[in-house]
Amino acid sequence: MRSLPRLRWAALALLVTGCALAARESTPVASPGRTSRAIAEARGDVRVSPDGKRTAVRYAGWTTRDFGAFRSYAYDDVRPEPPVQKAVMPVGVVGDPKKGRALFLDRQKGPCSGCHLVPGDDVWPAGSVGPDLSTLADRTLPDAYLYQQLWDPRVTFPVTVMPPWGAQGVFTPEEIVHLVAYLQTLHGPPPPEKDADRNPFTRRKPTGFGDNLDPTNNPAVVRAEEAQALWSARGPKGKACADCHAGLPQTAMRGVATRYPRVVAEYGRVMSLEDFLSVHAAATTGRALPSESAANLDVTLLVKMASNGLPVAVDTTSPAARAAIERGRASFYRRVGERNHACADCHTPDHGANKFLGGRFLGDVTGGLTRHSPTWRTSQNDVWDMRKRMQWCMTPLGANMLAADAVEYAELELYLTTFDVGKPINAPGIRH
Amino acid sequence: MSDIGKIRIRVPSNVKAGDVVRVRCLVIHPMEIVQRDAQGKIIDRNYNYITRVTATYLGKPVVAFDLTQSVSENPAFSFALKATAPGPVKVTFVDTHGGKYEATADIAFA
Amino acid sequence: MAGAMTRRSALGTFGAVGAALATGTLSIGTPARAQAQGQSQALGLQESVQDGLKRVFGGRPMKDGAALIKLDIPPIAENGAVVPVSVEVNAPMTPASHVKSIWIVADKNRIPIIAKATLTPEAGQAFVGANVRLGETTDVRAIVEQSDGTLLTAKREVKVTVGGCGG
Known part of the structure; x- marks a missing residue:
């Protein structure tokens, strides 16, 4: 495929x-x-x-923009979070609400509507991560205050999910003046809603994509079935997976995936199944299974599906695991990229989780996000593992992605997997 | 492109004579969409997509789909049939590159 | 475990029995291409939905079929690349009176006429489903032709979201 x-x-x-x-x-x-x-x-x-x-250098179709000027998740990236900036509204620029509205909806910028609802039938799809701004002007907030909020809201709200748009150079001072002018036109009452789905606070929740284990529904299942032959195919060293792990992967590997990601002493780091296969297959069969290669994902699927229905049981208690989980947790809350976002901004229930970011319903870390991975992504027509999903998230954050098999991602994935402990593995998933 | 044309068919179990049952099938296929050059002009080539799907039951036609590039990659199709006797459902896909792919599944009575 | 092997046993024999000709062996203008492209062009062209409906149905009257046609499609598609749509018509499927054809049409697609299903009474029920592509938020219509030539139609709007933070 x-x-x-x-x-x-x-x-x-x-x-x-x-x-x-x-x-x-x-x-x-x-x-x-x-x-x-x-x-x-x-x-x-x-x-x-x-x-x-x-x-x-990224996957085909992804932006090739270098975000090297901004903080990443790399442990050796010791740059601090961008400093909080106070800003004064420039004089001599007359705000144009029409320009401001266009900027508010501009997909090349925010768009602001990804998080905030404003009036207008053309506003689609607005999100609900931030407050509804439909009647903001009624609060008669000073222009200077709104300007500062857009430039860098951390001056007023030290813990906010809103990016410091001006401080990070996404919007120019003049553009922010136009945005403020637009916001100051938003007087209530808002026009009656013609369509409940326009409003992210009343919009219906998206339904799933059906039975993820049905091969006539999830192409990843077809792919995994077709990959069975890999298990008994001999590599350059004349050995096959089946030579040491006797039988079909369904029996030989039953339960193995429940323990990943784990600290692999032999390699001195946390590894997911994908990470481990990339070194283990080469060492035993001689066949390279590089991370994010089709063959690596296929074997990962075979091994993961062999644990379908079994509860996730990663090590959360050994000192090495606890230290790794702590580092992963720190990454989850670390602000990175042009937008100075953390994973937590979108994926914890006290922030964006279970709300709409534009038309997307954001996942909730506390529900567990890893037990259905690798997952068929209907939007990509391909199988993605957690790492590619993490790399994908880097683009809207405006941060350079790390290597798929980076230890930073491995420990972040282990932290995420702690929320799946005790829940049954169910792979391959099917998601947007 | 070795995966092109892999087919899965799902038929219900516990079928009784006279039941109207639903069959679902999926085929691995790129369903290539029209590409445009930098000027927005359509690049003229023989795009590979499935134009026709036919399904038979006990050798008799049940449904035929004529398709365009507005159908998804790795498309899935569903249809109904009246189960009159145990026997095969055969699904055939034909694409614009001359590919013809077939698979069968058996309706079995409980 | 509802894994691959368990499922597989419930499936029929599968796999391609015919092999595709290798890409590149067919050059422009071969009979295979002309036939295949010609066939698809009879169904869907890059055209407006009005032009497409006129081309296929001429000026034939269409009745509102909302009461008889169950058009099942998600109201919000998080992803326009794969939108499951199904059409079920509450009508007899006998040789004397049956649903002959069902068209699926997306008004704003570049190729608005997406698919045509031709049914026989063997189906027992007028039901078809397919995964379709929607380029943007659009009305999706089902158009049903009965064996006596009657045309029925029903439509539903699908909102398509887009990628990135705004999507």
Whole structure:
């Protein structure tokens, strides 16, 4: 399935072309002290062309913009969070509410409507992570206060999920003046709602994609079935998985996936199944299973599905596991990227979880997000593991992704998996 | 493209004579969509997508789908049939590259 | 465990019995292409929905079929690439009187006429389902043609969200 041409909308095809051209004309920047066993586009490399232009190497269709100016999840990235900035509204700029409204909805910027509801039938899909702004102007807040809120809300609210838009350079001072002018037009009462789904506070919750284990519903199941042969296929060293793990993966590997991610003493780090396979298969069968390769995901699926129905039982008590979970938890709350967001902003129930970000219903970390992984993603027509999902999240955050098999992601995944403990594995999932 | 044309068919179990049952099938296929160049002009080539799906039961046609590129990648289809006797449901997919893929599933009576 | 093997046993024999010709061996203008593309063009073109309906149905009258047609489609599609749609018509399926065809149409798609299902009385019930692509928020219509030539239609709006933070 992965060998099929990745046909996306035309715009994406252009991005891909651009990426390929850039790759030919530039040299990679080595990440010091890191080795990755991931496929080339999953390593988080950044290339620098002779003219100094930096291009991120990512999956086909993903943005190649380098976010190197902003904090990442790398443990060796010791840059502090951007300092809180006070700002004064520029004089001599007359705010234009029409321009402000266009900026509010501009998908290349926020869009602000991803988190905030405002009036208008064309506002779709608005989110509910932030307050409904439909009657904001009735509060008669001073322009200067709103300007500061948009520039850097941390001045007033030290713990906020709203990015410091001005301080991080996403909106210019002039643009923020227009936005303030627009917000000051939002007087109540709001026009009667013609459509309850427009309003994220009354919108119906999305329904799922049906039975994830039905092969006529979830193409990932078909893929896993077709991958059975990998189990008994001999690698360059003349050995197959089945030579040491006798029988079919369904029996030989029953229960194994319940313990991952785990601290693997042999390799001195936390590893997910995918991470472990990338080194273990090469060491035993001689077959390379690089992270994010189709073969790695296929074998991961086989092993994970062998534990379907069994409760997740990762080690949460050994000193090494506890230390790793603590580091993963710190990453979860660490603010990164152009938008200075943390995972927690969107995925904890006291912030964005179970609310709409635009049209997306945000997942809740406390419900467990890993036991259905790898997952068929209907929006991508492909199987994604947790790591690719994490790498994908880096783009809206405006942070460079790490290698898929980075220990930072492994420990973050272990932290997430602690919320799945005791819940039955159910892979492959099917999600948007 | 070795996966193209892999088919799964799901038929219900516990079927009784005379039941109207629902059959669901999925085929692995890219269902290529039209691509455009930098100027927005459609790139003319033979896009590979399924144009026709036919289903028979006991050798008799039940349903045929004529399709366009507005159908999803790895498409799934559902249809009904009246189970009159035990026997095979055969589904055939035909694409624009001359590919023809078939699979069968048996309706068995409980 | 409801895993692969358990499920597999409930499935029929599967796998391709016919092999696709390798890509690239068919050049533009071969009979295979002409036939295949021609066939699809008879159904759906890049056109407006008005033009498409006129092309396929001429000026034939269409009755409101909302009471008879159950058009099942999610009101909000988090993803326009895979939108499950099914159509069930409350009508007899006998040789004398049955549903002959069901069209699925998405008004705002570049190719608005998505699929046509042709049914026989063997189906026992006028029901079809497919996963379709929706380019944007749009009305989706089911158009039903009965064996006596009557056309019925029903429609529902589907809101399609888009990617990124705003989606």
